[in-house]
Amino acid sequence: MALSRPRARLRQAPVLTALATATVLLAACQSGGTASSASDTSAKDDGTTITMWTRSPTAIFSQTLIDAYNRGHRNKVKLTVIPADSYQQKVGTAAGARQLPDVLASDVVYAPNYASKGVYLDLTARVNKLPFKASLAPAHMKTATYNNKIYGVPHDIDLSAVFYNKALFTKAGLNPDKPPTTLDELYADAKKINGVGGGAHGYFFGGACPGCMLFTTWPMIWASGGTVLNEKGTASTIANDTAGKVYALYRRMYQEGLVPASAKNENGPTWTQQFANGRIGIQPMGATVLQTLKEGPGLKVGVAPIPGLTGGTSSFVGGDVLGVSSNSKHAAQAWDFISWTLSKDAQVDVVAKNKNITVRTDLADNTYAQQDPRLATFNKLAAQGQTPISVDFGKTYNDPNGPWTSTVTDAVFGSGDPAAILQRHNGAITESLSGNG
Amino acid sequence: MSRPRHRAARSAGFYSTSTVLAVLFLFPMVWTLFSSVHGRQASGRGNGWGIDDYKRLFHYGSGLPAYLLNTTVVALITVCVTVVVTTLGGYAVARFDFPGKNVLFLVTLAILMVPYATILVPLYVFLGWIGLQNSLIGLGLVLAMFQLPFGLFMMRNSFEALPVELEEAALIDGCTPTGVLRRVLLRGVAPGMVTVALFAFLAAWNEFVAPLIFLTDGAKFTLPVALFNLEAGNFGSVDFGALQSGVVTAAVPCVAVFLLLQRYYVRGFTSGALKG
């Protein structure tokens, strides 16, 4: 903080308390909640400028949809991209100031929190009028529903899957059509790829990015039969041997140099860059990354389900939901945009065309999905993956200062038995999930 | 060792030590300046000189002109409010007796005792009540408030240092105190006002945490907050070139103003306002 602000010496300041108490009465007039327009179902395209926020990993996806909308509508959507790390704080400060944008995208894991705390406008009546309501991605709808009221609709599905570089597989003498099906195989493959030289590494992960870590390692635990969170999302169950073995494997790969040293400090913004440059053999990432990868002689992208220790597969079904903020003055215009993003035009000709998964199950089998087997893999995973739900998810798991960050950093980069480390941190995670801390 | 030789050795020691240290102190700034105009990112080619970093910075987010304008507006509000309020207040406290004078003086100085960061949360709530959240004016006023103790002390001392006789004569001649202030005293306290303005400017221009909390609309961000967003990265990479050009852009006005007015800066230290 500003040390340059000089401070003078002061002898006493007793007056303060007296004057301070005078303000106590003022405190009573804090503003209450906003009027809900739950019964309003209108949508308007009248040339209004609609503001929207999204987090940086979703930026390209959102912008692609917005460009298509702006071309064909009188309303114009203006997107502000906010760094993923500071998204929660930014929404927090803006929500308290009632300065949220009209349309607010939110990581699905934050959605239960925002729905329960009054960040979003109740969209129940509007969503009920959608003819395809039943086919909207169920996991997303569940996170955006609170007390039987719907506060958001799916924006994008970003599920985690193993990405592997077929070019490096071939170079290392591996079969490019045989991705690893167990974590043991994954380790062996990574080791072989590490041997090809030319700056290539077998594996990569965002070691300082708590969201990246849970997104890619939890499916390994799930696929091996372990759990991380109880049903209600109020207690951590990660202190189990299965999870211990997963992080022990990560530590081993890091220590043996199968992973670039920079993984330890990779806090998210650049965690896909090395794979995109063709320098990484295997890396679990989100499905939306596929749109951004440019294939060439050094990079041929294959995707596969994330395996467990000895088999099985799973996925973290993440992504974002879209809602209208509770302080928006353009709810009808915002809904015009949001409902359009769910239309067949948008889902097939924009979303699927750009190699993304549609958020409507009735459109999953579209022409683009039929052409690209990787999309078919994603669609299959969407059905079997998991989406953990907890009101305090964001501050517990995604915040770089939250208890999960130190847990996973210690488990992967620390010393001592990873399972014991998980055991030691488990209490702090549960404490945070239960609404304290 | 004879005296002149001794002195020569000492001064050689001084110059070599100081030069090494000076290089160390200047190095980070010079390197940042250099890499903002040199290299692959800056030139847009393999290597060499170029201003591509500045071009990308120019178009980043709401655009560099918007961020510079916001920062300037906040700094101007802070400087103007601080100077006007502490000049009037300093005059009143230095030259007159009025009820509540000591309380006012003490409470103003108490601002220094209250750690700046701790009061930001209630200020955030309170600015919301009075409609000054997400407002450059609100931010400028808050930053000015934090400058009041130093400013008031500085201005009170400036007024007290002026001879009373000058003023008495003018008063007897029929001037009102306002007339005296305007025609006689302002010239005398002008250096003090420059010092107060300089401290307020440097603080406001560089402030980070208050705009981070108070400003929510991306188009209203000040330069330090916009640069922080740039650092946090977008689209899979951090644009270090643009970041370095941003650091240079943010630092140049401060360094320039300081070099021009350093005499007045030092006055802030020697006037006793610091040690209070």
Place this chain on the structure above:
Amino acid sequence: MVSLSPTRAPSRDAPSSPPRARHDVSPLRRGHRRLAMVYATPLAVIVAVLFVVPLGLMVWMSFNHWPLLGASAPNGVTNYRALGDPLFLHALWFTVKYTVVTTVVLGLVAFGLALLVQEGPRGVGLFRTVFFLPSAVGLASASLLFYGMFNTDSSPLNAAMRLLAGGDVDWLGSSGNALISTVGMITWRFAGFYMLILMTGLHGIDPVLYEAARTDGAGWWQTMRRVTLPLLRPTIALMMVLSVTGSLLAFDQFFILTGGRHGTATIVIDVYREAFLSQDLGRAAAVSVAILVGLVIINGAQLRLLRRDS
């Protein structure tokens, strides 16, 4: 270029106490009471509205369940349980560690610089200006500048370490490294500022005392111990108050350099987190009140040291 020199400013040793009723207020001026109050009004209004009210509000908020959105209600001292939170305790421990290291390192470096450039041959003013120059750069800008130095391949810091240590250094990758790197950055940023404060103090020491010490045959170290340091105590105490307060309230540097990762969250980052991440302004206010009380006590103790000798 004007050189930085405390001697150039007109010496204006003002009384260091709040104003007493002055005896030289003439009868002429008594008539202008009301006008004086008008002059003081803007000051009073800003102080009352933007300082006193929020301060009271902070205390009130700390005794309320006060979510970011929605209605608040009194909840006694529940919010103060935030002080027992493991995350807060860890942040407190880290902040204290940082404060001690910074204050010692910065103090020694600044003292060295002040002695070096207090007096000297031609050009000494130029060196003063150079040492001070980083202090004109904002703390956030300085943090971003060093973020670039720590993180880019082309950075000379990394090039130098590759030569010296034979490999890249993980400047911010662990609690210890981040602490050392940040203290280095802060030293660069603030050494000139504290140098200027210490020079002001050194300048206030009567040269006669040095002359006396020399005639007594005292060496450099003895002069330092017997004359300079004792007389500089008030200035050193002032420097400590500034450095301790500034370090305990550290936010910008860690928020920008590490984001609080690797256990480098400070207590102010914890307040920010409670407020806008946990969306609990009441708990944030409770932690704020605790920090305020703690700082008043610490500064009070340090000022006692300052006053005893002045």
